[in-house]
Amino acid sequence: MILVCGGAGYIGSHMVHELVRRGEEALVLDNLRSGHRAAVHPKARFVQGDIRDRAVLDNIFSRHDIEAVIHFAASSLVGESVVKPLEYFDNNVGGMQSLLAAMAAHGRDKLVFSSTAAVYGEPERVPILEDDPTRPTNPYGESKLIMEKMMQWVSQAHGVRFVSLRYFNVAGALPDGSLGEDHRPETHLIPLILQVPLGRRARIGIFGDDYDTPDGTCIRDYIHVMDLTDAHQRAIDHLRRGGEGGVFNLGSAQGFSVREMISAAERVVGRPIPTAPEARRAGDPARLVASAAKAAKILGWQPRYTSIEDVISTAWAWHQSHPDGYAE
Numbered sequence: 001m002i003l004v005c006g007g008a009g010y011i012g013s014h015m016v017h018e019l020v021r022r023g024e025e026a027l028v029l030d031n032l033r034s035g036h037r038a039a040v041h042p043k044a045r046f047v048q049g050d051i052r053d054r055a056v057l058d059n060i061f062s063r064h065d066i067e068a069v070i071h072f073a074a075s076s077l078v079g080e081s082v083v084k085p086l087e088y089f090d091n092n093v094g095g096m097q098s099l100l101a102a103m104a105a106h107g108r109d110k111l112v113f114s115s116t117a118a119v120y121g122e123p124e125r126v127p128i129l130e131d132d133p134t135r136p137t138n139p140y141g142e143s144k145l146i147m148e149k150m151m152q153w154v155s156q157a158h159g160v161r162f163v164s165l166r167y168f169n170v171a172g173a174l175p176d177g178s179l180g181e182d183h184r185p186e187t188h189l190i191p192l193i194l195q196v197p198l199g200r201r202a203r204i205g206i207f208g209d210d211y212d213t214p215d216g217t218c219i220r221d222y223i224h225v226m227d228l229t230d231a232h233q234r235a236i237d238h239l240r241r242g243g244e245g246g247v248f249n250l251g252s253a254q255g256f257s258v259r260e261m262i263s264a265a266e267r268v269v270g271r272p273i274p275t276a277p278e279a280r281r282a283g284d285p286a287r288l289v290a291s292a293a294k295a296a297k298i299l300g301w302q303p304r305y306t307s308i309e310d311v312i313s314t315a316w317a318w319h320q321s322h323p324d325g326y327a328e
């Protein structure tokens with residue numbers, strides 16, 4: 001059985017869906033602070049609880065034969081982390097401390113971790129390689145980098161092997177429209193763009209149009225959530241085969257500017273999406289594009305969603321059928 005911490009969140013819920021589809025048994029642990037009970041696959045077991053609560057983890061590891069852990073349970077809003085750094089260190093770093101202690105105590109040795117491009121901060125070059133400098137520019141990225149370092153040391157001391165997956169900009173939804181992204185508040189570009197054709201906002205703000213990029217807007221590497229779940233499954237299989245752990249970028253190696261994303265969304269929804277210039281958002285690097293060559297070489301991973309319109313189409317299917325998200 002695979003324990004999925006944070007399996008009711010955006011990426012976690014898609015992961016659980018994929019695990020069930022592949023015939024794996026999944027147990028979701030989620031405190032539902034930002035996750036949604038309705039997003040948890042009916043065939044997965046569900047425990048509502050906090051990973052910082054050692055008793056909850058001890059209970060799960062004692063009662064279930066947990067072969068591997070996938071850890072998504074963390075606070076993940078860059079802006080909020082700048083205002084509330086201590087909450088981020090408590091939830092993210094504290095959560096990892098508790099999880100690693102429980103895994104070591106119960107002799108569990110396979111961990112796949114949800115890391116982020118935010119560990120790199122403002123990159124010196126793109127595409128970014130895994131051994132490029134890590135200089136986070138916000139507490140969220142710092143907390144994930146600390147969590148990676150904790151896994152590294154605990155791996156040496158206690159043999160907990162780990163794969164840390166540094167996601168770039170995760171996007172899209174389950175293609176049938178039944179699962180998707182529902183953050184409160186929503187801060188991510190694609191859901192906010194799609195709120196315009198949904199009639200939920202009049203225009204999409206463009207946070208800065210004077211960056212050093214061809215059209216002046218920030219460039220990001222958007223990766224489909226189902227391509228990510230495939231990478232996680234490969235990471236588990238890699239650890240099962242006794243493969244060496246480590247950190248891997250997950251991105252498409254293609255960059256799209258904010259303006260290009262809005263144009264692509266216009267093509268998907270078939271109507272114009274009005275924009276409004278806004279001030280730069282603090283801490284936004286001009287360009288983030290991954291080299292995912294290491295994941296290709298070692299995990300055999302290749303993104304299947306290579307067209308940005310296809311990525312946006314799956315998000316559109318979700319938002320059209322669930323304009324209020326999970327509406328709890």
Ligand code: UFG
Nearest residue numbers: 076116117118169187188189192205206207218258281284
């Ligand atoms: N943007 C706008 N208008 C909006 C929202 C976003 O112009 O209304 C811009 C942002 O300034 C940025 C781009 O669209 O240039 C993408 O923004 P998102 O908020 O969708 O994503 P980020 O690149 O800020 O964040 C993502 C992940 C974080 C992760 C970060 C790594 O969501 O978890 O990449 O830097 F930390």
